[in-house]
Amino acid sequence: MTTMTTVNRADTAVVGGGIVGLAHALAAAKRGDRVVLFERDDFAVGASIRNFGMIWSIGQQRGAIYERALRSREIWLEIAAKTGLWAAQSGSLHLAHHPDEVAVLEEFLAITPPARERGARMITARETLERSTTARADGLLAAMWSPTELNVDPRRAIPAVAAHLAAEYGVDIRFGTTVRGINLPGVSTTAGDWEVGRVFVCSGNDFETLYPEVFASQRHLMRCKLQMLRTGPQPDGWQLGPMLCGGLTLLHYAAFDDCESKERLAARMADQMPFHRENGIHVLLSQTADGRLTIGDSHAYAKTLDPFESEEINRAIVDYLGTFAQLPNPEITERWAGYYPSLRDGRTDLIAEPEPGVTVVNGVGGAGMTLSFGLAEEVIAGR
Structure with missing residues (x-):
């Protein structure tokens, strides 16, 4: 008797359920991708819920980074309009x-x-x-x-964005799921194996589990x-x-x-x-x-x-x-x-491709809430 194995499939996988990961899942879903997002904790507990909730455009580098912040602000307001998320345009x-x-x-x-x-x-x-x-x-x-500064409540906003991605775009969000390894098209997780076309690794402060060599080479x-x-x-x-x-x-x-x-x-x-x-x-x-x-x-x-x-x-x-x-x-x-x-060298983000089809996005510092939505649109558009 032959046992049939169910294969989980998606176009894009995102590793990390903080604001950087959520932003990349949103940008990929808006492009029309079938997206799965893996977060090892049962809910977001990192920097994305431990901040001021400030969308702080005025403090960002002049030029392209400032414009990225303003684009992120627009996306926050779009999400707030659709979901009722509290977002005070307080300045x-x-x-x-x-x-x-x-x-x-x-x-x-x-x-x-x-x-x-x-x-x-x-x-x-x-x-x-x-x-x-x-x-x-x-x-x-x-x-x-x-x-231009916008105030959200991070402890409410991050779960609300995740729920919005699932409801509006059908993003398959897998909390409590650890990614053990990536060998495209395969992604091995504690909740089963997946076949995907692309992976975005947005692992935040845990930059030693997946592709540690990428981070070891970054002395700054x-x-x-x-x-x-x-x-x-x-x-x-x-x-x-x-x-x-x-x-x-x-x-x-x-x-x-x-x-x-x-x-x-x-x-x-x-x-x-x-x-x-x-x-x-x-x-x-x-x-x-x-x-x-x-x-x-x-x-x-x-x-x-x-x-x-x-x-x-x-x-x-x-x-x-x-x-x-x-x-x-x-x-x-x-x-x-x-x-x-x-x-610590003035860069606002670290974007690396350790292997074809895999993009590491990290190093956004304390401006994740301010920059991530705009950054994700740029990263997704370039891949």
Whole structure:
């Protein structure tokens, strides 16, 4: 008696259920592919749910990366319109309490016409306080207002995107399934073998299981550990409005790298806030769908990082937040660490083809929520 073996087939397989994997599954499905996505955990637990939920176009490298971020924003809004996903078009305020911060913001706008064309501009302290009841008034000189930043709730958004892919495009999402090996057209998993035409490996912080040689050759690829905090829901339905940041953020994002005035700011911060600079601290403030406030973060880079949180770093984050923002209820209810791969040579992503038909996509750093949808469209279109 002959036993018939059922063969699972798809056009495209995606490994990884974080935002990078979901974005590639969406782009492939929109192209008309039959897509299967494998995620080893029962639900997403990595960097994609441990972040601010900021779609932060304004901080990205000028040029193609900035445009990629804006395209990602469009896709987030498309998904929100179809699913009811919470996506607040809140915009952002870069608050300036020192003249050197004003100088960097003014220079950035002077050399970045695309941001100005999309509404970014300097506003007075009075105009800032009209837009934000959270911004600290004492010592406030001005702010840069940008309308393009979008706020989603990552712990809700990532599962909602996965459900949307399954319902709208028929993507076969296999949570709790580990990919053991790839030998095209075969893909071996803990839930059976598949035959596929292409594979996109979007494994995030686990870059040592599949194609470790790709990552071993990247001497600038490091893991980044960050610390973040969250308050409880704010009272009486209070809303943050624009997402906020202060002067330290101008030293973190690539958008400001070419600003000559940044050197003076960096020198002051090194003198006045050495602990913050040594620990890669800059502070952003966003909100969740149920009114909680997310605060962070710090940055430590190494191949291997310890798993422990430093309360001194947490205090430094909260203390710096207090220099530019005041919260109705600042009580912290959650603390956590996040980990993601980051390229320390200025690249925004790592795209590699270790064998025909297999594409590794990694190294998006802390901009996964901001860039992944646009990046995936570009990667899929080129293959």
